[in-house]
Amino acid sequence: MSAKVDEFTVVGKAVKRIEGDRKVTGAMRYVDDLSLPGMLSGRLVTSIYAHAEIVSIDASAALQVPGVIAVYTGKDVHPSGPEPDNRTGHMLARDKVIYYGQAVAVVLGVNEAAAAEGAALVEVEYRQLPAVVDPLEAMKPDAPVIRKKANAGVWADGADHGAVVAGDDIDISRLPDNITNAVRFTRGDIEAGFAEADAIVERTYTTHWVHQSYIETHGSLAAPDALGNLTIYTTTQGQFGARNGTAGVLGIPQNKIKLVGMEVGGGFGGKGIMLEPLAGWCALRHNAPVKIIMTRSEELSMGNPAPGSVIDIKIGAKADGTITAIQSRMVFDSGCYPGTPVGIAAMMAGGYYKTPNLSLLGYEVLTNKPGNGAYRAPGAPQATFAIEQAVDELAGKLGIDPVAFRLHNCSVEGDPQPTGAPWPRIGLKEILETIKEHPLWKNRHEHGKAVGVAIGGWPGGVEPCAANIRVNTDGSMLLTLGSTDITGTNTVMAMIAAEVFGMPLEKVKVQTGDTDTAPYAGFSGGSKVTYTVGPAVQRAAEDARQQVMAIAASELEASPDDLEIVDGVCRVKGAPDREISIAAIAQKSMTFGGKYEPVYGIGKSAVTDRAPGFSGQIAAVSVDEDTGQVKIEQYVTVQDVGRQLNPAMVEGQVIGGTAQAIGWGLWESMHYADDGQLITSTLMDYNVPKSEQIPPIETVILEIPAPAGPFGAKGIGEPPIIPGAAAIANAVAAATGKRVTAMPLTAERVSNALHNGQG
Amino acid sequence: MAHKVSMTVNGVTRESEVEPRTLLVHHIREGLGLTGTHIGCDTSQCGACTIIMNGKAVKSCTVLAVQADGADIMTIEGLAKDGQLHPIQEGFWEEHGLQCGFCTPGMIMSAYDLLQRNASPSEAEIRHAIDGNLCRCTGYQHIVKSIQWAANKMASAPAGDD
Numbered sequence: 001m002s003a004k005v006d007e008f009t010v011v012g013k014a015v016k017r018i019e020g021d022r023k024v025t026g027a028m029r030y031v032d033d034l035s036l037p038g039m040l041s042g043r044l045v046t047s048i049y050a051h052a053e054i055v056s057i058d059a060s061a062a063l064q065v066p067g068v069i070a071v072y073t074g075k076d077v078h079p080s081g082p083e084p085d086n087r088t089g090h091m092l093a094r095d096k097v098i099y100y101g102q103a104v105a106v107v108l109g110v111n112e113a114a115a116a117e118g119a120a121l122v123e124v125e126y127r128q129l130p131a132v133v134d135p136l137e138a139m140k141p142d143a144p145v146i147r148k149k150a151n152a153g154v155w156a157d158g159a160d161h162g163a164v165v166a167g168d169d170i171d172i173s174r175l176p177d178n179i180t181n182a183v184r185f186t187r188g189d190i191e192a193g194f195a196e197a198d199a200i201v202e203r204t205y206t207t208h209w210v211h212q213s214y215i216e217t218h219g220s221l222a223a224p225d226a227l228g229n230l231t232i233y234t235t236t237q238g239q240f241g242a243r244n245g246t247a248g249v250l251g252i253p254q255n256k257i258k259l260v261g262m263e264v265g266g267g268f269g270g271k272g273i274m275l276e277p278l279a280g281w282c283a284l285r286h287n288a289p290v291k292i293i294m295t296r297s298e299e300l301s302m303g304n305p306a307p308g309s310v311i312d313i314k315i316g317a318k319a320d321g322t323i324t325a326i327q328s329r330m331v332f333d334s335g336c337y338p339g340t341p342v343g344i345a346a347m348m349a350g351g352y353y354k355t356p357n358l359s360l361l362g363y364e365v366l367t368n369k370p371g372n373g374a375y376r377a378p379g380a381p382q383a384t385f386a387i388e389q390a391v392d393e394l395a396g397k398l399g400i401d402p403v404a405f406r407l408h409n410c411s412v413e414g415d416p417q418p419t420g421a422p423w424p425r426i427g428l429k430e431i432l433e434t435i436k437e438h439p440l441w442k443n444r445h446e447h448g449k450a451v452g453v454a455i456g457g458w459p460g461g462v463e464p465c466a467a468n469i470r471v472n473t474d475g476s477m478l479l480t481l482g483s484t485d486i487t488g489t490n491t492v493m494a495m496i497a498a499e500v501f502g503m504p505l506e507k508v509k510v511q512t513g514d515t516d517t518a519p520y521a522g523f524s525g526g527s528k529v530t531y532t533v534g535p536a537v538q539r540a541a542e543d544a545r546q547q548v549m550a551i552a553a554s555e556l557e558a559s560p561d562d563l564e565i566v567d568g569v570c571r572v573k574g575a576p577d578r579e580i581s582i583a584a585i586a587q588k589s590m591t592f593g594g595k596y597e598p599v600y601g602i603g604k605s606a607v608t609d610r611a612p613g614f615s616g617q618i619a620a621v622s623v624d625e626d627t628g629q630v631k632i633e634q635y636v637t638v639q640d641v642g643r644q645l646n647p648a649m650v651e652g653q654v655i656g657g658t659a660q661a662i663g664w665g666l667w668e669s670m671h672y673a674d675d676g677q678l679i680t681s682t683l684m685d686y687n688v689p690k691s692e693q694i695p696p697i698e699t700v701i702l703e704i705p706a707p708a709g710p711f712g713a714k715g716i717g718e719p720p721i722i723p724g725a726a727a728i729a730n731a732v733a734a735a736t737g738k739r740v741t742a743m744p745l746t747a748e749r750v751s752n753a754l755h756n757g758q759g
Numbered sequence: 760m761a762h763k764v765s766m767t768v769n770g771v772t773r774e775s776e777v778e779p780r781t782l783l784v785h786h787i788r789e790g791l792g793l794t795g796t797h798i799g800c801d802t803s804q805c806g807a808c809t810i811i812m813n814g815k816a817v818k819s820c821t822v823l824a825v826q827a828d829g830a831d832i833m834t835i836e837g838l839a840k841d842g843q844l845h846p847i848q849e850g851f852w853e854e855h856g857l858q859c860g861f862c863t864p865g866m867i868m869s870a871y872d873l874l875q876r877n878a879s880p881s882e883a884e885i886r887h888a889i890d891g892n893l894c895r896c897t898g899y900q901h902i903v904k905s906i907q908w909a910a911n912k913m914a915s916a917p918a919g920d921d
Contacts, residue, residue, distance in 0.1 A: 016852055023860030024848035024867065026795015026835035033794035111789075113780070213895050215799040215807055215861045265797070265861030266895050296800035487858060487896075648855045652901055656858065659898025683804035683893070691886040691899040 010499045011711055014648035018491045018510065019263075031219045031235045031262040032293050039221070040069055042282055042292035043115035045105040045122045046302065047097035050133070050368040050676020051144065052126035054096060054104060061121040062107055067114030069286070071122060073105045077281055085147055087304065087337045087371040088245045091278040096129070098146055098336040099370045100677050101301025108282060108290065131368040131676035135333040136310060138178045138367045145177045146336050146366040180338035181364035183346055185418035193325025193357025197316025199397040204312045205386035206742040207725075208669035209333070211305040212375045213688045216265020218303060219293035220275040222283035230283060231258045232276050235265065237484050238523030242273040243515045249277040250284070259515040261484050268660070269374035269525050270304055300686060301678045304373025305670055307340050308333045311386040313349070321400045321408045325357040326350055330383070332364050337371035340364040341379030348457060348722075349383040350418040352428065353391065353409040360418055368676040374525060376657065377458045377718035381664055381725060385743050388454035388726035393739060402730070403441060403453055407432045410455075424610065427640025427704040431455060431616040434638045434700055440618050449620040449633055452730030456722025460610035460715050461526025466519035467536040469497060469544040469601035473590055475568050475583030476507045479540070481533060482521035485512055487717055488649045489529040493537045495645060496710055500541035502565035503582070519604075527613060527715020530645065534710030535605040544601025551585045551596045611706035615639040615719035617658065617727040623735045628751025630666055630732055636698045642706040642714030654720045655697045661724020663689040666744050764828040768793070769837025777824040784808040786824035787834060795835040795864045799893070806892030809865035810834050816872035818865075818891070835864035838871070846912040847871055847905075856905030858896035866892045870906045879910055 022028040059071035074083070074094025084090040093104045105122050109115030132138040132146070149172075170182040194200060220234040230252070236242040236259075243259035250257075257280070264271060275292045282290040294303070314327040328349050332340040342362035350360045395405035410432055411417075413425045435441050435453055444451040470478045479497045483489060490510040498505040512518060521533055545565070552570035553560040556578050564573050571579035589596040620634040637658045644650045667687040671679040680686040705712025725743050733739050738753040761776035768791060775790050787793050787810065796819060799805035808819045811833040838845045847870050850856065857863045866889060873880055873888035880888065885906050886899065894902060 014855075017855070017857070019860070020852035020857060021844070023857050023863050024835075024844065024851050025839055026793070026864045028860050029794070030797070030861065032798070033788075035789075112785075113778070213893075214859070215805055215893060215895055216797070216859070217799070264859060265799075266859040268895070296802065296805075648901075652855045652858060652897060655898040655900050656896045657898075659900075660895070682802045683800045684802050688804075688893050688895060690891075690893065691889045691902070694899050696882075697898060697900060 008499055010495045010505050011645050014646060015491065015495065015505060017488050018494055028263050030216055030265050031221055031233050034221050034233055036221070036223055036289040039289040039291055040108045040110065040286060041112040041115045042106045042108050042279065042290055043112065043119040044103040044298060045107065045119045045124065046298060047093065047100060047102045047104055049097060049126050049128050050100040051129040051131035052097050053129065054093060055125040055127050057105055058123040059105070061123065062118035065114055065118045065121065067110040068118035069108045069110065071105055071107050071118065072282065077278070085337070088273050088277065089249045091249070091281060097126070099368050101298065101370065103302060106278060106282065106292070108286065133367055133369070133672050133674060133676050135331050135365040135367055138365045139176060139331065139363065141176045143176065143178055146368065147177070149173065149177045178366040179363055180334060180366055181340070181342065183343045183362040185346055185350055185360040186358060187416070188357035190325050190327050190357045190359040194316045196318065196324045198319040199394060200314060200316040201390045201394045201397065202314040203390060203739070203741055204310065205389065207309045207382045207385055208743065209305045209308045209369065210375065210664055210668045211300055211303060211670060211686060212268040212270035213686070214266025214268060214270065217294040217296060217299040218271065218274040219291070220279040221289060221291040222276070222279035223289035224283055224287050229256045229258065230280050231260060232280055233260045233262055234276050235262055235271055236273065237264060237267040237271045237486055237525050239484060239515050240482065240520060241523055242276050245273040246276040246280050250280055261512055261514070264484055264486055267486055268376045269378060272374070272523065296683060297681045300681050302370050304371050306375035306378065307335065307372035309345065309382040311382065313386050313390045315390045315394055317394055317398060319398060321398060321405050323353050323355045323409045326353070326355045327359045328361070330362040332362065333369065333372070334364045334366050335369035335371045336366060338364065338366065340372055344459070345379035345383035347418050347459065348380045349387045352387060352411060352455065352457060354411055354415050358418060369672060376660065376721045380456055380458055380718070380722045381661065384454065384456040384722050385725045385729065388456065388723060389729050389739065389741065392730045392733065403432060403436045406455065407436065424612065425704065426457065426612050426614055427702055428455060428457065428614045430702055430704060431614050431638045431640060434702065435616050435618055438618060438636060438700070440620055440634055440636055450622065450731050450735030451618060451620045452727045452732070452734050453616065453618050454723035454726035454730055455614060455616040456719065457612050457614040458527060458715065458718040458722065460531065460612045461528030462532055462607045462610055463522035463528060464606040465521035465533050465536050466602065466604040467533060467540045468519055469540045471544060471548065471582060471586045471599040473583060473587045475581060475586060476509065477501065477503055479508060479510045479537065480513045480518060481510065482513060482518035483529050483533045484524040486524045487653055488646070489524065489533070491649065492530050492645050493533060496534055496537045497541045500538050501545045504568065507568070527718045530713050531611060531706070531709050531715050532605055532607045534713060535607060535708070536603040538710055539603030539605065540601040541603070543603060544599055547599045547601065548582060548585050551589060552580050555580050555588070607708045609708045611642060611709055611714035613640060613715050613719040615723055617661070617723045619727040619731040621728060621731040621735055623732060623750060625754065628747040628749070628754055630728065630745055630750055632662065632695045635695050636700065637720055638700040638702065639716065639719055640702040640704050641716045642709050643703050643712035644701060645711060645713050650701060650716055651699050653716050654699050657717065657720025658697050658724055659689060659694045661721045662694060662728065664721070664744060665725035665728040667746065669744055762825050764824055766827050766829065767831045769833055779823070779825055781824040782820050783822040783824045783827050784819035787819060793834050793836050797861055797864060799861065804893065806869065807862050807865045809868040809892060811868055811871060816869050835867060838867065847874065847909040850905040850909035850912065854901055854905040854908050856897065856902040862892060862894045866894065866902060870909065873906070874910055874913060878914060
């Protein structure tokens with residue numbers, strides 16, 4: 001049983017972010033803010049076709065531009081062997097381009113203006129090839145082939161987010177070349193399950209590519225150092241992964257690269273490794289610092305957006321509302337490199353509800369689009385858009401209240417997931433009970449608004465990590481982590497260290513060390529930083545505290561069990577005059593001729609028990625019958641967070657994630673023309689929600705503690721993006737009686753549903 | 760051909776030579792070394808580069824440096840006075856109006872512009888005023904609260920020269 005928040009001095013308080021002053025004064029440094037002596041700027045030359053052979057590249061005009069130093073192409077960076085088949089390794093296209101916006105050359109200049117001018121003058125001759133954009137077309141045996149079958153079954157971005165997937169093996173070698181992964185989960189007898197059903201819903205749902213749209217674009221600055229090693233300053237959520245990936249691509253040992261993770265100007269899963277290898281290659285080639293920053297258009301066209309999907313769902317239930325069978329075929333559009341979260345999608349679509357009969361089949365298909373990337377709860381929003389609409393419609397067919405229907409069927413602890421593994425303790429049922437009683441839902445017949453509900457979950461990520469703590473001779477503390485601070489995680493780690501050690505928060509400094517000095521931590525994603533780095537920090541603080549206590553016990557000639565730490569002082573309980581300050585203890589452990597080892601706390605964790613997080617959302621909408629425009633009238637997000645370590649930051653995460661869900665639901669999609677050209681290549685065309693578009697969001701936070709989480713906390717970042725689009729679609733159905741099965745629910749789609757029958 | 764320009768930036772006269780094509784945001788960041796003004800897009804949508812020019816919020820990517828010759832400019836670095844945060848800065852920190860922080864300087868500049876014109880804006884007025892500044896992290900709600908916090912603070916203790 002976890003202690004109550006009231007018992008804590010720091011944990012559970014809405015403290016301000018430790019780095020906030022630097023952010024409000026403009027003092028925070030992002031990678032593009034750095035400049036080094038002799039630094040060169042790189043600018044990319046990008047493809048105007050989605051699929052084409054590169055016939056020739058003429059850089060002569062570019063090289064005439066004053067200040068242009070060099071132009072490199074795929075032949076320079078990939079001189080031999082097959083063209084790389086993964087995004088990390090594929091620095092520049094060499095023989096053919098496989099998506100619109102792919103980099104084919106990099107121009108180095110003494111400044112950005114020179115490089116940009118040079119890039120505009122590089123002449124690339126292409127021989128256009130047929131492009132395949134629709135994943136259903138790309139699955140066909142006669143479709144244009146992105147790449148002959150290789151590298152199947154890579155789970156790069158799903159793995160980053162720490163999801164657990166398994167299932168039956170499917171031999172994909174006999175399937176068409178563009179199918180690079182397939183998963184299957186089965187349980188019971190699916191046909192018998194449908195035979196038992198009194199009502200069945202069967203539909204196809206479509207979701208489109210969505211960009212993470214962090215406001216800071218990707219960028220890296222690579223610089224050779226005095227020892228001939230490479231230092232890379234970059235914007236990444238996972239500095240060790242970015243270092244290892246770069247070392248692998250450049251063929252140099254990992255300890256020859258020091259990667260310095262700069263403040264990340266938004267990531268949402270999308271910032272792993274991108275320009276680091278190319279910047280590193282250029283820096284080594286010129287023995288000079290090289291900075292490459294993506295333009296927004298490059299970010300939209302060659303960044304790594306979330307994949308689109310086509311999801312068939314068939315679901316049946318008995319008249320009493322008991323689900324008898326769930327069947328789905330999910331096709332995830334991988335873009336030009338393998339690695340989609342289709343397995344996670346299947347686990348969510350088949351895992352929220354109990355069913356004796358289950359048949360899930362997922363395919364990942366290559367198309368002429370950029371490689372897809374992780375974006376907040378990868379795969380879950382897509383799956384949830386489908387299953388949560390289907391469930392809603394099925395409840396309607398049976399004449400059962402949709403929340404009651406969900407409560408009747410929802411998975412609880414011990415129920416099997418599609419993998420067969422039992423769900424651990426989850427908050428799904430409590431979320432539904434909260435929604436049931438919320439006035440926006442409960443009183444919907446009285447207030448007359450069109451209200452929709454949906455739920456969604458995330459399996460939770462885990463990864464081993466470590467942390468260390470030094471206590472300085474003035475009694476202050478330095479906590480060193482390897483995890484990138486996104487969403488304020490370093491603030492939370494400072495709070496945990498202060499709480500466990502008994503140190504005032506203002507005396508705790510937290511740093512994310514570079515990859516040479518930091519203890520290991522994985523990618524800051526998958527809602528796993530607080531959940532897994534938190535316990536490492538707890539242990540480091542306990543370790544440091546024990547060392548301090550041991551020194552104090554020796555100095556005070558007391559048993560460590562009789563000591564306490566109060567206000568930066570170690571004292572004997574009940575004898576306040578027998579005390580020694582933390583500062584004095586640290587001094588005694590770090591002084592010439594001292595007899596105590598320096599206070600140096602180490603904490604490690606390898607949490608393997610996952611703590612899935614769930615969110616439920618209630619959307620009230622109005623729909624303009626003439627235009628199809630959807631307006632959100634009121635919005636509620638209910639989320640189980642395990643334990644709020646910092647309520648203000650939890651609320652910020654939940655609201656921010658919900659806002660992204662609304663963006664997915666109503667406006668956002670990457671639009672590719674039939675030839676693969678990206679239409680939404682600027683923020684004029686791609687609709688990142690603005691302040692007047694996002695409604696006020698009411699949050700209801702539930703706390704069902706996670707046994708392995710620090711103070712019971714579980715991951716909070718992913719869940720709020722998951723059910724939003726489905727909740728909005730269900731609200732639109734409540735308002736109009738029409739189902740819109742494609743996301744986002746633009747005015748055009750809703751209007752089509754209203755006036756032409758189908759959205 | 761480089762052009763000589765002179766502008767007052769955060770109270771200091773800065774004389775420089777700029778190319779005709781240089782955008783004001785590039786001049787501020789690279790020429791003057793004030794990197795608190797950020798760049799988030801190529802098309803003047805994101806607002807991360809918002810500054811105060813001659814008393815009004817402008818997106819500094821829409822202005823050529825030569826057009827700012829003679830202008831009075833304030834960037835995020837010029838807002839705090841004598842080591843004291845401006846109430847808007849305090850508000851963003853107190854009310855968690857920031858997460859990744861990348862949009863924050865531009866957002867604060869737009870809020871400054873608003874509160875100069877309208878000391879007690881409604882929520883709708885605040886949302887309208889920052890509609891040209893994109894934030895992907897917060898969903899805007901805590902930003903609105905931050906600006907309300909600042910408006911309240913400025914009303915109860917009017918700042919001297921703001």
